[in-house]
Amino acid sequence: MSIQERLDYLHELKERAALGGGTDRVKAQHERGKLTARERISLLLDPNSFEELDALGADMSDPSSEERLYGDAVVTGWGRIDGRAVCIFAQDFTVFGGSLGEVVSEKIAKAMDLATKTGVPMIGLNDSGGARIQEGVGSLAGYGEIFYRNVQASGVIPQLSIIMGPCAGGAVYSPALTDFIFMVNGTSQMFLTGPEVIASVTGEETTHEELGGANSHASKSGVSHFTSEDEQSCLDDVRRLLSFLPSNNMDDPPTVDTGDSGERILSDILDILPEDAQNPYDVRDIIERLVDNGDFMEIHELFAQNIVVGLARIEGNTIGIVANQPLYLAGVLDIDS
Numbered sequence: 156m157s158i159q160e161r162l163d164y165l166h167e168l169k170e171r172a173a174l175g176g177g178t179d180r181v182k183a184q185h186e187r188g189k190l191t192a193r194e195r196i197s198l199l200l201d202p203n204s205f206e207e208l209d210a211l212g213a214d215m216s217d218p219s220s221e222e223r224l225y226g227d228a229v230v231t232g233w234g235r236i237d238g239r240a241v242c243i244f245a246q247d248f249t250v251f252g253g254s255l256g257e258v259v260s261e262k263i264a265k266a267m268d269l270a271t272k273t274g275v276p277m278i279g280l281n282d283s284g285g286a287r288i289q290e291g292v293g294s295l296a297g298y299g300e301i302f303y304r305n306v307q308a309s310g311v312i313p314q315l316s317i318i319m320g321p322c323a324g325g326a327v328y329s330p331a332l333t334d335f336i337f338m339v340n341g342t343s344q345m346f347l348t349g350p351e352v353i354a355s356v357t358g359e360e361t362t363h364e365e366l367g368g369a370n371s372h373a374s375k376s377g378v379s380h381f382t383s384e385d386e387q388s389c390l391d392d393v394r395r396l397l398s399f400l401p402s403n404n405m406d407d408p409p410t411v412d413t414g415d416s417g418e419r420i421l422s423d424i425l426d427i428l429p430e431d432a433q434n435p436y437d438v439r440d441i442i443e444r445l446v447d448n449g450d451f452m453e454i455h456e457l458f459a460q461n462i463v464v465g466l467a468r469i470e471g472n473t474i475g476i477v478a479n480q481p482l483y484l485a486g487v488l489d490i491d492s
């Protein structure tokens with residue numbers, strides 16, 4: 156094969172890889188109100204900043220097959236958000252339901268190693284049915300590699316998990332080890348296994364949403380930290396959260412010129428605070444007056460509503476806020492709060 160023929164062949168493989176599981180499956184993904192892995196990456200990252208890694212790793216479900224899928228069920232690499240470097244993986248549900256086999260786990264582990272070594276946030280866009288059944292124990296070993304890295308990176312770099320589809324098994328164990336979980340209302344779920352398996356094992360009928368939908372995890376289990384109405388606003392929230400965070404544990408959070416002054420007098424706070432301590436008030440009204448431009452990113456908005464936690468800025472510097480919320484349970488502390 157001449158050099159030109161080799162280059163043409165590589166180009167053809169890359170084009171095949173970019174199609175994921177094929178046009179019919181991409182169409183089905185769109186019909187469910189979901190974007191593809193590559194569309195999500197391009198919405199999340201700064202324009203033209205994405206550099207892909209391992210684009211041609213092919214699936215190992217049947218290594219002798221002519222039909223092996225190049226790129227397998229994940230797109231990995233690095234790029235920028237607001238000019239700052241991040242590492243990223245996006246699972247591709249159009250390829251074997253985004254399930255994780257040997258090659259997928261190797262690609263994700265490499266991106267995680269790159270994030271930890273260079274001290275930049277690791278972002279996982281999850282849309283996966285968990286361990287790939289066809290690859291058996293190789294898939295489980297692959298999850299071992301990922302969980303180990305989640306734990307090693309904990310407290311060193313921010314790890315963000317975005318749940319963008321029906322995620323099961325290992326595809327939710329790893330996010331549960333990360334710092335922040337984002338979910339999309341109606342299209343993303345987190346469960347150990349789907350409703351069909353539950354019904355056949357326990358006889359209990361349930362739905363995807365009831366079992367692991369965004370609302371269940373935002374309000375009941377507290378597993379998810381942020382809920383969005385669609386994928387675009389979810390990815391916008393990811394960018395916003397990162398604007399408050401340092402890239403690693405040796406770094407300072409970014410300082411932003413908010414145009415707000417630390418000398419500003421909060422004259423109307425006394426109108427909000429009731430004279431009688433028995434009267435409830437919404438502590439968010441105080442927080443919004445206190446922080447720069449009222450810009451407060453609440454975490455766990457629907458969980459343990461007797462405490463309000465989140466991130467904001469004062470004089471352009473990131474601060475964390477923990478506030479009792481007299482509006483719920485008189486602001487007492489319980490286990491969830």
Ligand code: HXC
Pocket residue numbers: 250251252253254283284285286287288289295298299321322323324325326347348349350352
């Ligand atoms: C291989 C999988 C798969 C998996 C889905 N697919 N999950 N292939 N391994 N784990 C494939 C389906 O066969 C199907 O292929 C395509 O992906 C789309 O899946 P559907 O079922 O059609 O989609 P949907 O109805 O949306 O349901 C999605 C789902 C469901 C809820 C994720 O597929 C499901 O329940 N999958 C099994 C989930 C599960 O039990 N995972 C746990 C694995 S164990 P075709 O070709 O038919 O379109 C695990 C343990 C880790 O992860 C432990 C680590 C130590």
